[in-house]
Amino acid sequence: MELDEKKYLYLLFLLPILAVVFFYNLYWKRKKQREFGDVELIKKLILERSIFKAVLKFVVLLLAFVCLIIALVNPKIGTKTETVKREGIDIVFAVDVSKSMLAEDIAPNRLDKTKQIISQVINELGSDRIGVVAYAGSAFPVLPLTTDYGVAKMFVQNMNPGMVSSQGTSLEEAIEISKSYFDEESKTSKLVILISDGEDHSEGAQTSAEEATKAGLKILTVGVGTAKGGPIPLKRNGTVESFQRDRQNEVVITKLNEASLQQIAKATKGNYINGRSTQEVVDFVKNALENIEKTEFESTQFTDFNSQFQWFLGFGILLLFIDIFLLEKKTSWLRKMNLFNEEKTKN
Structure with missing residues (x-):
């Protein structure tokens, strides 16, 4: 594989920084909720908000950025090698x-x-x-x-x-x-x-x-x-x-x-x-x-390289659309799965 614009790979270093900022923001919100009052009461007031969906949206957004960065790098794959x-x-x-x-x-x-x-x-x-x-x-x-x-x-x-x-x-x-x-x-x-x-x-x-x-x-x-x-x-x-x-x-x-x-x-x-x-x-x-x-x-020795950026560009745009239309509200099937322990077991 050959990379056309390797310099754009440095943009990948931004992703861990964004992840740290996102999860710190979640931690800060949870901390402020505890300072504000009873956490369980606050959850009842925002019953439809899903932590899992918020995390999922962020992960989808990160994957979209990864695809767009790879598209900028323009990876090329050799399809044929021959000695002329x-x-x-x-x-x-x-x-x-x-x-x-x-x-x-x-x-x-x-x-x-x-x-x-x-x-x-x-x-x-x-x-x-x-x-x-x-x-x-x-x-x-x-x-x-x-x-x-x-x-x-x-x-x-x-x-x-x-x-x-x-x-x-x-x-x-x-x-x-x-x-x-x-x-x-x-x-x-x-x-x-x-x-x-x-x-x-x-x-x-x-x-x-x-x-x-x-x-x-x-x-x-x-x-x-x-x-x-x-x-x-x-x-x-x-x-x-x-x-x-x-x-x-x-x-x-x-x-x-x-x-x-x-x-x-x-x-x-x-x-x-x-x-x-x-x-x-x-x-x-x-x-x-x-x-x-x-x-x-x-x-x-000649190798024919084909650009592959279009695939990553397409996936990146698709993931951005998914992120835009992916709501942070709970859905019924996710509520039943009780991911992130969002629904407490009732005695």
């Missing part, structure tokens, strides 16, 4: 969030297509740990390695070009930041799924990929966009107002550069695929994962 062994690999999704990813040459646009691909790939994973890196002109970590796929998908859905102030597409930095996610001493297989339109405006991506291979990384690259390309729309409230222009005031046409992505994949003995079809990419990743050795990286 996770076997999988570490996967980092490196996501291009540069402005060129807003081009709509692939529906709905390159970035939204990337989000669809990642979400579908995550749905097919089992026990693999996943992390997320965002990059444009620079790169930064978005989500560390985790098995919480729901959180990962939420972070991916919120990615946008505004996350990175430096525009462009630095595949080199994307690879370097992705590499930092992995422990070089770990025997767990390491995979980077790099998704981009391939428009790299930096140098050194090839060298970074080769260095990543030495660290045990494998990179799968996914190209989003078309060779024909398209303009970068500038929208306000969902409406296209204009298109991105260069210094000569010409509309920028951004195109998919498959060559750079293929080179990166080849350097790490990985593979490249065009991301036009989400299902094809999912199948591509699944096939790749089947050929990667999985290792056991977590062995944890």
Whole structure:
């Protein structure tokens, strides 16, 4: 059993104090009755009052308080214990969030297509740990390695070009930041799924990929966009107002550069695929994962705990109602039982 709010257990120390006060009050009343006059005569004057019922009401009230205190503590009972062994690999999704990813040459646009691909790939994973890196002109970590796929998908859905102030597409930095996610001493297989339109405006991506291979990384690259390309729309409230222009005031046409992505994949003995079809990419990743050795990286004992406060809260409220409607007058069947010797035997 597990207790959520143990601090409320200190309230139980109030119960003995209340009991002492209650029984002292009974003693004080009896003492005052003796001082006032004949006790037997006083009992005849208050014939319907029952000491037993008064004590019973107090006990019921104490039990109600006990139940309410336990409800505040919120005890939890384990319903299932099992040892879970996770076997999988570490996967980092490196996501291009540069402005060129807003081009709509692939529906709905390159970035939204990337989000669809990642979400579908995550749905097919089992026990693999996943992390997320965002990059444009620079790169930064978005989500560390985790098995919480729901959180990962939420972070991916919120990615946008505004996350990175430096525009462009630095595949080199994307690879370097992705590499930092992995422990070089770990025997767990390491995979980077790099998704981009391939428009790299930096140098050194090839060298970074080769260095990543030495660290045990494998990179799968996914190209989003078309060779024909398209303009970068500038929208306000969902409406296209204009298109991105260069210094000569010409509309920028951004195109998919498959060559750079293929080179990166080849350097790490990985593979490249065009991301036009989400299902094809999912199948591509699944096939790749089947050929990667999985290792056991977590062995944890899990216990599911269920809150039990509602039962004690219900009993506490029920006892309070009973206390309210429980009168301190004698009842005929209690009078016959003569509890607390309230009825003297007549000679």
